[in-house]
Amino acid sequence: MSEKDVQDVDLLVIGGGKAGKSLAMDRAKAGWKVAMVERDKIGGTCINVACIPTKALVGSARTLLTARHAARMGIEIGSEPAVDLEALRAHKEDVVGGMVEAHKKLFADSGMDFVLGTARFTGERTVEITAADGATRAVRGRDVVINTGTTPALPDLPGIADAQVWDSETILRLERLPETLLVLGGGYVGAEFASMFAVFGTRVTLLQGRDQLLPREDRDVADEVARVLTGQGVDVRLGARASAVRREEGHGDVVVTLDDDSEVRGQELLVATGRTPVTAGLGLEAAGVRLTDRGFVAVDGHLRTTADHVWAAGDVAGSPQFTHASWHDFRVLRDNLTGGDTVTSGRIVPYTVFTTPELARIGLTETEARAQGHDVKVARLRVAAIPRAKTLHEGTGIWKAVVDAGTDQILGVALLGHHAGEVLSAVQMAMLGRLPYQQVRDAVFTHPTMGEGLNLLFDTLDDDKARG
Ligand SMILES: Cc1cc2nc3c(=O)[nH]c(=O)nc-3n(C[C@H](O)[C@H](O)[C@H](O)COP(=O)(O)OP(=O)(O)OC[C@H]3O[C@@H](n4cnc5c(N)ncnc54)[C@H](O)[C@@H]3O)c2cc1C
Numbered sequence: 001m002s003e004k005d006v007q008d009v010d011l012l013v014i015g016g017g018k019a020g021k022s023l024a025m026d027r028a029k030a031g032w033k034v035a036m037v038e039r040d041k042i043g044g045t046c047i048n049v050a051c052i053p054t055k056a057l058v059g060s061a062r063t064l065l066t067a068r069h070a071a072r073m074g075i076e077i078g079s080e081p082a083v084d085l086e087a088l089r090a091h092k093e094d095v096v097g098g099m100v101e102a103h104k105k106l107f108a109d110s111g112m113d114f115v116l117g118t119a120r121f122t123g124e125r126t127v128e129i130t131a132a133d134g135a136t137r138a139v140r141g142r143d144v145v146i147n148t149g150t151t152p153a154l155p156d157l158p159g160i161a162d163a164q165v166w167d168s169e170t171i172l173r174l175e176r177l178p179e180t181l182l183v184l185g186g187g188y189v190g191a192e193f194a195s196m197f198a199v200f201g202t203r204v205t206l207l208q209g210r211d212q213l214l215p216r217e218d219r220d221v222a223d224e225v226a227r228v229l230t231g232q233g234v235d236v237r238l239g240a241r242a243s244a245v246r247r248e249e250g251h252g253d254v255v256v257t258l259d260d261d262s263e264v265r266g267q268e269l270l271v272a273t274g275r276t277p278v279t280a281g282l283g284l285e286a287a288g289v290r291l292t293d294r295g296f297v298a299v300d301g302h303l304r305t306t307a308d309h310v311w312a313a314g315d316v317a318g319s320p321q322f323t324h325a326s327w328h329d330f331r332v333l334r335d336n337l338t339g340g341d342t343v344t345s346g347r348i349v350p351y352t353v354f355t356t357p358e359l360a361r362i363g364l365t366e367t368e369a370r371a372q373g374h375d376v377k378v379a380r381l382r383v384a385a386i387p388r389a390k391t392l393h394e395g396t397g398i399w400k401a402v403v404d405a406g407t408d409q410i411l412g413v414a415l416l417g418h419h420a421g422e423v424l425s426a427v428q429m430a431m432l433g434r435l436p437y438q439q440v441r442d443a444v445f446t447h448p449t450m451g452e453g454l455n456l457l458f459d460t461l462d463d464d465k466a467r468g
């Protein structure tokens, strides 16, 4: 392609994830000439194959639980509630489809040039885009943003490539509800799918290589999540490291061999052992963009890559792998592209693991706080003590808060229980405002709400008992 065929734009976005699409729309509305290239998922990973479909299905699992437990609330439902697989799939596709359609309209209304195709760098700030029909075009950005995300990792285990295993995308096709399901990996994906499928009636065995579920959490919190899963019927096996996988003939069982040579079998296997950055085939060398040792695009605090006027955001840039982190990357980029000077360091990124009930987390764990030299006080509360939880028969879970004993600042919180993700935002506001915990302890919350439990949680910070 000759130089005169290269189209120049103010902003070129490669990959329409949360950061990229938000920035593309924002800058197009501001009058910039913007092109955004997306390979196949209109709206990005979260909407098509991650957060949104999984949370639609978690919603179904919770509806099933509510129906199952209706009698204890004095409601007679009649026959045993059950999953209708076709309707379940339709529900999920309806939610996803609606959001994809909404994005098409938002993209068009913003005035950006939305290009469905695969981008590959051919030189500095310049890409060749190949559309599904093979047509190509070249675009050069004054500034370029790489937002190509991550994809499920397939661990290097003998036999796994031929065992027709599921990953977090293929399982969402909901081709069947297996009677038995093996889940390899006890991180976020493993915990959420294990909880969901167990509620749907599948006998789930979760194989976690480490000796703790959700290894980033404090052990007491992770153990409590494991108890929740066990209570739902999940066989949680810790320290169960897979060494090989095979599928028996005629699409028979999947068999996982563990490090101790024992075998575990199930009708299907979900591999949930992490995600790999999408950089292959991007031609990053041609653009002067370097990777970190772990294969992510190397960026500084401003999200600048090693190439001038080339930026990266979201999962591929090594940001915490959450949609809201990518969304914040958008704000950082917007500032930096319009004369600002904003960095990603120091931001607090909370998250919620959508088991049922869910685990909501922010800030430091107790382990991290102690390792950083804080003298800590730890507050603990059983969710069953919260009046709202009693009215709902939703007493499962524990809440935990870690406070600096010297400054009374809240360092971190883990809330496992009903609507924990919603309650977490109140704690987050207190942390952002640097309020001492006493202000949360003594705030007047509405009765009876789950949020009111924060009074009770911080009330337990009686100095003698809480000092660890
Ligand atoms: C099962 C699951 C559940 C999750 N649930 C949650 C949740 O509840 N909450 C939460 O906050 N996070 C959740 N996450 C994480 C979240 O999905 C990711 O952190 C988020 O989607 C990352 O967004 P991103 O902006 O990095 O890019 P992505 O949304 O990954 O978008 C990248 C886009 O780039 C495109 N692309 C790649 N290469 C090219 C190319 N060469 N040319 C053109 N386009 C390209 C891809 O098609 C893709 O659409 C979940 C993840 C999984 C796997």
Ligand SMILES: NC(=O)c1ccc[n+]([C@@H]2O[C@H](COP(=O)([O-])OP(=O)(O)OC[C@H]3O[C@@H](n4cnc5c(N)ncnc54)[C@H](O)[C@@H]3O)[C@@H](O)[C@H]2O)c1
Binding pocket: 155, 184, 185, 186, 187, 188, 189, 190, 192, 207, 208, 209, 210, 214, 215, 240, 241, 242, 243, 272, 273, 274, 275, 320, 321, 322, 351, 352, 353, 354
């Ligand atoms: N609710 C949410 O916000 C949400 C939900 C799902 C995913 N996500 C994001 O997606 C990312 C990926 O999630 P994930 O669960 O795939 O990865 P992860 O890194 O959280 O967990 C993978 C787990 O697999 C285990 N493992 C690895 N190899 C193994 C082996 N051979 N045998 C047994 N166990 C093995 C590891 O010990 C680890 O605990 C997360 O980091 C998270 O940020 C977020």
